[in-house]
Amino acid sequence: MTATRSPGPALAVVGATGAVGSVVLRMLSERADVWGDVRLIASARTAGRMLTVRARETEVLALTEDAFDGLGAGDVALFLTPAEVSARWAPVVTARGARVVDQSSAFREDPEVPLVVPEVNGDAVRSLPRGIVAGPDCVTAAMIASLGALHAEYGLADLAVSSYQAASAAGRAGSEALRRQVSLVAGTSLGEQPGDVRRAVGDDTGPFAGPLALNVVPWSGELCEGGWSSHELAVRAQTRRILRLEELPVAVTCVQVPVLTGHSLTVRARFDAEVDAGRAREVLDAAPGVVLVDDPAAGEFPTPSDAAGTDPAWVGRVRASLDDPCGLEFFVCADNLRQGAALNATRLAELIAAEFATFTL
Ligand SMILES: NC(=O)c1ccc[n+]([C@@H]2O[C@H](COP(=O)([O-])OP(=O)(O)OC[C@H]3O[C@@H](n4cnc5c(N)ncnc54)[C@H](OP(=O)(O)O)[C@@H]3O)[C@@H](O)[C@H]2O)c1
CATH class of the missing domain: 3.40.50.720 (NAD(P)-binding Rossmann-like Domain)
Structure with a gap:
């Protein structure tokens, strides 16, 4: 060379x-x-x-x-x-x-x-x-630009996140396992009786802790103390590190869903100041790397299949929390392979x- x-x-x-x-x-x-x-x-x-x-x-x-x-x-x-x-x-x-x-x-x-x-x-x-x-990691990546922008405006005080993770988060092996499982259950009435999907898919569930086709699996990573998964603890640690909020309370549940590419997250964030949902939408709309799609009356909100193949994190369903003037809830979708890595x-x-x-x- x-x-x-x-x-x-x-x-x-x-x-x-x-x-x-x-x-x-x-x-x-x-x-x-x-x-x-x-x-x-x-x-x-x-x-x-x-x-x-x-x-x-x-x-x-x-x-x-x-x-x-x-x-x-x-x-x-x-x-x-x-x-x-x-x-x-x-x-x-x-x-x-x-x-x-x-x-x-x-x-x-x-x-x-x-x-x-x-x-x-x-x-x-x-x-x-x-x-x-x-x-x-791809879950932290999906939400961090929107959280960073909201944190700069209101001061982030507390975070609760659930992920709906695509199979390709587990690499080529994950995508291949989901495609194989889908081919085994497609066109059947499986999913109506206990254990029938598991029997059809067999013991080889690929990198997932259970069958993913026609199912969701509330597990990603290794078992850690207290029943947490390593992925959940990693999302907490990385969010704190990137936002430079070392004491931020963070609750995370990571779930694998039968989507090939495109992670989704529900986010509940609590801030130091009261949050106005209209102003929060403006903040999100202006955030680099974030696109706001938030018009439920017109049926417009992000889905993972819209996010797949695109660069930004798509944010929608922005709502002021019902019981907390300092709380905001929203939904994020991002391509885990592209935006997330x-x-x-x-x-x-x-x-x-x-x-x-x-x-x-
Ligand atoms: N997938 C996601 O959404 C995502 C998101 C964020 C971060 N990540 C991280 O990014 C990394 C790559 O993930 P991926 O999903 O692309 O995984 P992948 O599809 O399994 O690909 C792994 C790559 O690493 C190579 N590799 C594996 N073992 C190797 C070895 N011993 N020596 C040299 N090369 C080796 C493989 O080469 P061969 O083809 O020759 O086996 C392949 O090119 C992982 O650390 C993952 O945690 C992934």
């Missing part, structure tokens, strides 16, 4: 073959091209596959030390991989002087790794003590490339 290096910072996309990686490749072809060489990396399982990025057929490299040869200061690696892969390989990249954007959970709680959503705390990429910046990661990489540019073209 060094000999024939293209002008501009190099970008390594690690996890290029995954659910998020595929969306990142599409984005690199759509967005203003700030990159010199773009190299694609995945496991030995898919090394050698040809993928299209920026209208060029590009070979996928296996994740080895050699895959990062030639990367240095000013270059960026996106890690769109399981947490254990990011934890093992991100330091290999930073040891070469390049910087890392990690979309997994590996570094989200590391105090020396900022957790960043550009619309809310983009300034945090200016200082990267470990050379790594982390992006949030690929867009955030790509924008962070662009911010870093601009902030730490070392190139003379």
Whole structure:
């Protein structure tokens, strides 16, 4: 790479073959091209596959030390991989002087790794003590721009969230499991008798804790103390970190629903000041990364299938709480692969490339 290096910072996309990686490749072809060489990396399982990025057929490299040869200061690696892969390989990249954007959970709680959503705390990429910046999980990502804007207006005091998570949050394996299960139950009367969906789907429920077709599963992540799931605790910790509200009371319930792509959330937020729903709508309408669709009389509110394939978080059903003058309730939908991961990661990489540019073209 060094000999024939293209002008501009190099970008390594690690996890290029995954659910998020595929969306990142599409984005690199759509967005203003700030990159010199773009190299694609995945496991030995898919090394050698040809993928299209920026209208060029590009070979996928296996994740080895050699895959990062030639990367240095000013270059960026996106890690769109399981947490254990990011934890093992991100330091290999930073040891070469390049910087890392990690979309997994590996570094989200590391105090020396900022957790960043550009619309809310983009300034945090200016200082990267470990050379790594982390992006949030897809549930936090969906609501954080609207919460950040409302917090700036009213002061957030308390938060309760329920997620309705799409199958692709569990990566390619999640989408494949839902498609397989739907094919097993489609056109049947299953769902009317106890256990009939479970029997039809069988023991292989993929990455989900139960059958997802014709069903919902109130579980996402690992079991933690007190019956909480790791995903629920992660949403609480990340929301506090990004909004810089370390003591914020947060209640979260994460639920998987039979949607392929597009997370939905119900949000109940309590503020330090009284909230006027009309003014809150104006705040949300003006918030970067948020689009307000809120006219129930005309049947207009966001749904996950409207959000899929789009960049913003869509917000609707904005209501003043019935029993609390300081409370607001709303509904959010966002594409978990795009808004919840690929867009955030790509924008962070662009911010870093601009902030730490070392190139003379
Ligand atoms: N899906 C979402 O909505 C979402 C949202 C926010 C954050 N995230 C996070 O983003 C990351 C990627 O998620 P995803 O949904 O894209 O997962 P995915 O579809 O399972 O893709 C995983 C990617 O990592 C690669 N990989 C796995 N093990 C590897 C290894 N040992 N060495 C090298 N490469 C390896 C895979 O390569 P092969 O194809 O070669 O196996 C694939 O490219 C995860 O940390 C996830 O938690 C996902």
